[in-house]
Amino acid sequence: MGVQSLIVGIQNPLALEALKLSQQPEHSLSALTYRKLLAGKSAAGKLTPEDIEVMSSLPIHFMDIRADQDIVREGDRPSRSCILFEGLAAWWNLTAKGKRQILSFPIPGDIPDLNSLHLDVLDATLSTLTTCKVGFVQHEVVKTVCAEYPRIAEFLWRSTLIDAAIFRQWVTNVGGRSAYSRIAHLLCETIVRLQAIGLSDGVTCSFPVTQQELGDATGLSIVHVNRTLKQLREADFLTHKDEKLTILDWAGLVEAAEFEPAYLHLR
């Protein structure tokens, strides 16, 4: 049974749900989980209950992926996109001199490679940083849904626009800020995004990112990251132990980071 026959049934979400469950019994994720992630997304408010039901009912191929695996690679021509349900991922690029530049840290609820829906070839690589639970949705399915449910199309388009806004801010961050502000900014951004999806209370969060990875994300050497983090700790802004980040002085960190969260387009 191909995607086409699934698409035919898309007017009836419950039928799809049944299909999905019959196909992926071992990895089914409750629609509730998905709804909860959606709830954390800005502008999800514009979606009707029917829209959410449709999105929760798409035929999804679930997969648990271990840490440090490539989900999709630069040069790939995917016919599906992945939704991240659990875990932390990273988009990255290699420069000709072998330096790895991390471009963003997708978090649960993100559809990191939704860009491949309308771009044939991937221009970066998406990897897991931790064990991840992801779901793959065929592009054809997404396109059919977009054609039938304009609010979902707008929601998805908008989510790619927010990704772009975050990339813009990263340009400003690595191009225009000191090491100190740069790292503080990345931490502010991450904790605010995690808070939006309920994975942080704004004070503490799981943060399984090595200093090497922080350096790759901010364009700094690992040694300099280490010294800069130490400064941030000594300023009593935060602690980072056992993959757990705790903010001790949010106002101070925000000021150090020059952080203004409007670009995240939350709320």
Add this chain to the structure above:
Amino acid sequence: MGVQSLIVGIQNPLALEALKLSQQPEHSLSALTYRKLLAGKSAAGKLTPEDIEVMSSLPIHFMDIRADQDIVREGDRPSRSCILFEGLAAWWNLTAKGKRQILSFPIPGDIPDLNSLHLDVLDATLSTLTTCKVGFVQHEVVKTVCAEYPRIAEFLWRSTLIDAAIFRQWVTNVGGRSAYSRIAHLLCETIVRLQAIGLSDGVTCSFPVTQQELGDATGLSIVHVNRTLKQLREADFLTHKDEKLTILDWAGLVEAAEFEPAYLHLR
């Protein structure tokens, strides 16, 4: 006469064309010009002649804007997007310490603030670097067209995804490359994009960007930009005189830049 009544007539492009001409007689731009710009866009091939006719016939408010003017500002909530027909623009951000980070250089054919179609508040400022000819299209019009012409919707969505791909590459550029490569990369990118829309033959192009602006785009001081450009000239890769850029050794420049144009998603 509001936008709504225009939208009603959208099934008939010629009627719209007539409306447009009657409204903006002094600034009408031939559909040919627009078609020519579209032709330079990748994936325009997926558009039918009807699609192109529709896009050429949208009610557009044309405007000539002098150099160094803000088209839209961070914090604005635009109800329209602008199409750049002539001239060079720049997206930019100010850091808290007053440093200006340029995020991209929109060129003719681009719809730089199409992101505002689905994002309420702008997170950066768009300014002209030279005198520009721009056309404003109401968001409501674009949304109506997208609903009726899915190929146009895909084309526009895709164009915002390419913008995002360019932002990603800029993160890599400012975060991961030396000053020398960084500037070379920016020049390679710009000339290839200009070539795609017929504003360069791949060897020479108009390049009215000051060294200050180059520095703001690459995250380098003006002094360092000057010395680095000198190096590139002394390596006989290029000349830059009278706002005119000439590539003397494309292969050499590409190697210096570590430039791989796949991310531009041309062709």
Add this chain to the structure above:
DNA sequence: CGAAATCTTGAGTATAATCAAAAACGGTGG
């Protein structure tokens, strides 16, 4: 428990920033 990965610190170096000032250029008006 042992090996590998990660974090931390020190020392020396390189890249790029800042400060300062002169030269060249571009546009304007007399």
Add this chain to the structure above:
DNA sequence: CCACCGTTTTTGATTATACTCAAGATTTCG
């Protein structure tokens, strides 16, 4: 056409930020 003014480019000298190399401490994981 030339003199003038503001902008842009260029160069020199000094300083600061961040990188590299190296090695030891700590943590994580099998």
